Amino acid sequence: FSSSGVARIGNLVMCVWRRRSIRQRRQADKREKMAPNLNASSLPPIGKKYRDLIQKETFDAYEEILTQEGLQWFFEFRIPRLIPHLVPLMQVPGRGRPSPRLQLLLQAIENSADLQRLDSLYRVFLDRKDFEAAAGAAGLALNRIWDAGKDFDLASVWWERTIRLIEEASLTRLARAFLYVWKAALTTVWRGQVGASIKASEEGLAEARSAGSRPLELYHMAGIALSAYHATDISKMEFYLIEGQPLSELDDMPLVCTILYRMTLTLHLMCNGRYAECLEILNSIESHPIFPLLPPALWLFTHSQYLLTYTKMGDGEAVSRAVRTIQQKTVSEDNYFYHAHMHSYLGYSCLSHDPARALLHGREAFRRGSLCNSDWAHSNPWLLIPQALSETGQLAEAEENLTSSLERFNEREHAMYLIMGLYEMANIKLKQGNLRDAKAFHAQVPKVCLHGPVPLSHLSLFRPAAFFEQLDRALQSSSNRPTTWATRESARVRIDTLGGLKLEIDGRVIGGELSRRKKSTLLLKAIIAHGGTDISAELLEDVLWPDADGDAAAVDLKVTLFRLRQIGLESKGIRAPWIEMKQRRLSLIPSECFVDSLQFERLAVSALNTSEPTDTLEATLDLYIDDFLPYDVNEPWIASRREHLRALFIRAVKRFYDEVSKTGEFDRALPYLERAVQKAPVDEGLSVRLISGFLATDRRARAIEAFSRARETLQKELGVAPGSRLQALTDSAGIGQK
Known part of the structure; x- marks a missing residue:
């Protein structure tokens, strides 16, 4: 920056x-x-x-x-x-x-400084043994290569010059501290070496202190803290954020140094759920009169923090606003570094609710990162792409991608990405029904946490907390044998959540009590959203009473659970044994309960792991009459569950079409495909199948209409043209021309 x-x-x-x-x-x-x-x-x-x-x-x-x-x-x-x-x-x-x-x-x-002119000046300075000015030329050249974001390989010559100047004994400490800024930055961004970047920043910090330079001292502290986050050394991150706070409040501190420090601070606050403080800091930065004039990368860093904060808050309207702000920023198309990071941030903002869109952003980020030759620009898409593939049901491709990613993260000491990648691989293996390998990958996580356990809150930039809770709970099982749940016909308690909440106990529909006991109803939703069984009380307390302290939240949970158990009871009735808490873990009692969304999930996962799932899949798809609790728009954990089930529905629809197309029964799949396309309009895999189905059943006009709608949506939502598969299909059918 x-x-x-x-x-x-x-x-x-x-x-x-x-x-x-x-x-x-x-x-x-x-x-x-x-x-x-x-x-x-x-x-x-x-x-x-x-x-x-x-x-x-x-x-x-x-x-x-x-x-x-x-x-x-x-x-x-x-x-x-x-x-x-x-x-x-x-x-x-x-x-x-x-x-x-x-x-x-x-x-x-x-x-935009002229690199050739800087090269000439550098040579003049060396001839005159003016090493301080030569350091300025080298730093400025690296600065411009970063700002241009076009080709980081241009830094090669200047990198070597920087290393030689740092080793020059007569160089002033101030100039050496300045060069360490660029050595640390390029070590991360160009070479992708987190550990070496921390070492360079620590050496630069020592030089800055010796030179008495408070701006460079703060800059290096912020750089260490940011790299320490990626190295999962959270204690080091916190130490330098505390050390740097007094410097960041100095009136004459340069804006660039202040912003880098405060952006790193907001990252830490965001991980700890302190969103109001994040927004306060971000607003103070954005309101500075010089802020619009800052480099594109620094501008994007600030607005991406807005985007991630709103995403974690579950504020959909604010997320949309932040996305529009980022997309409307005019930056040169050949600033590949900027656009790679932009697509990564946009991808993570929609991973939980629109994984198909996230996949497109991830692939575009990967393409741009390749063009600019920045190792760091690749880090996010190397994780984002397999995450999105997993969520869209492309498990084999997700596993293949993630295997390469884990090797890459390990080589470059990207501990945060490596840990997250191990969790993702465990999740993929679990989806494939391979509990043994899932547990093996999960067991590797503590081994790569070289600086102690990493709080799950610091991983929540990549996945919501519910992801880790559900994964841990699933892995606690010692076998693949599923819990036996009651059928709809045999259950005493029937709970429908697909399309809205409906509760029926002993044949009586419960309506008014649900609307009156809102907190109890929310607890029921939370239990279902987190899997229905074996949910830790601590998780539910954090979800439902985030601002209460531990003891108060525990009391609130007990009271709310008692009231939930009373719903539907007659005045002289005995408490119905359909929900229980043992050892601070809550569960619906499977033998007493039927929950449509849990039933859908169980059947869909089972069918997707079966060689001939056609009939089972069709019955499963019929269960999915609408999205999970579609009217609950203010709770991020409900939205996360909703999108998980929607992604599972889309995976099942794709598999169902692939199976029935083998026998030419396209009409069986088309109604499901049309519903799925409405829910994921940027998923090209769905559009390809829908158009193929229309063409196979001689509905050419419907195929043309579907392609036009897909093309317009991709251009409007993502600013991209149809992918190669979709374009090739429509071109071969003669319907792909504008």
Whole structure:
């Protein structure tokens, strides 16, 4: 995150310089008449000693001092201080070519510094043994490569130069601390080495402290904390966030350093559920007048924090607003680094409720990351793609992708991604019915937590807390034998959740009591949303009473559970044994209860793992009359369960079509496909099957209509054209032309 964000201001300065040069060439005889009045009162606010030099018209001394101090300002990201001090030199008529140091400072305030020009300046500085200025040229070059986001391999030469300069004994500590900024940054972003990045930042921090540079001290602290998060060293992250807080509150702290620190702080607060504080910090950053001028990567980092915070809060409207803000930002198409991260963030924002869309974003992020040659830009899609494949039912492909990802994360010390990848592989194996391998992958997690257990809250950027709770509960079983639940006919308690909540006890529909006892009803929904059995009381307390302390939440749970058990009882009735709590774990009693969404899930998972599932799948799909609790829009854990079941429905629809197409019975699958496309309009796998089915049953007009709708949706929602499979199908049928 560089200081070039004030580049638009810098461009104004460069315009002044260029116009002055043109006037000198074309109107040399009028130079004196065109010179502006240089009295101190007409100048921007600058230091007193500089004003004194202007009044004495000793501009050579002015330039000499400025090229010394200005370079130090540049090292500390104080570009706004540098700009007004450059203006007086540009207004002086008759001055010759700027000195190499002055040229470097002018390049620093340019919108896009010329790498060839920087290379020439670097060579001049080396010839003069001006290692401090050479460090400025190297850092500025790496800065511009980062900001351009087009090809990080351009950093190769400058990387080697940076390493040599760091080892130069005569280099000032300030310049060395500055170079460590870029060594640490490129170690992560270009080479993808988290551990080496932390070491570089720690060495830079030591140099910054020796140089007495508070801006670079804060910058390196924030860099260590951010990398420590990815290394799962949460205690180190917390330590440097605490250490850096006093520095971040200094009035003269450069904005770039403050933002990097506060963005890392919001990441930590977000992981701990302190969303209000996150939004307060983000709002203070966004309201800064210079914020719109900052580099694209830093702008995206800020707005992605908004997006992730709203996603974790379950605020769908705010998420949509954040997505629109990010998508409307105009950034060069060849800034592949920016667009790779943008698609990763957008993918994670919709993974839980629209995995097909997340898969498209993940693949686009992977493509952009490949183009910019940034190892780090690949990290998110290498995890996001198999996650989305798993959620859309493409388990074999998800497993294949994730196997490669785990090797990659292990090689690059991406501990956070490695741990998350192991959880995902356990989840995939569980879906495949392979409990033994699922447990084996799950058991590897503690072995890679080199800095102690990682709080699940710090993994919740990738998955909601319910994902881990359900996975852990499923893995506690010692066999694959499912719990035996009552059928709809034999159950004393029947609970429908697909399409809305309906409770029936002993043949009597319960209506008014549910609407009156809202907290008890919410507890019932929470139990079902988290699997129906063996749910920890702590999880339910966190879900239903997030702001209460432990003891108060435990009391609230007991009271609410008692009231839930009373629902549907006659005045002299005995408490119905259909729900129980043992050892602080709650369960519906399977032999007494039927829950349609749980039944659907059990049947769908079983059928998907069967070689000939046609009839079973059709009966299962008939159970899914609508989404899970579709009118409960304010609870993120309900939304997560809703999207899980919807994704399972879509997987089942795809498998059902694939099976019936073998016998030519396309009409059996088309109604389900049409329902599924309505629920996941950007899932190209569904569109391909629906169009194929229409073509196979001689419904060409319906096929054309379905393709047009799919193409328009992909363009409107994601800004992409139809994928190769969909385009090839429609082209071969002669319906793919615009």
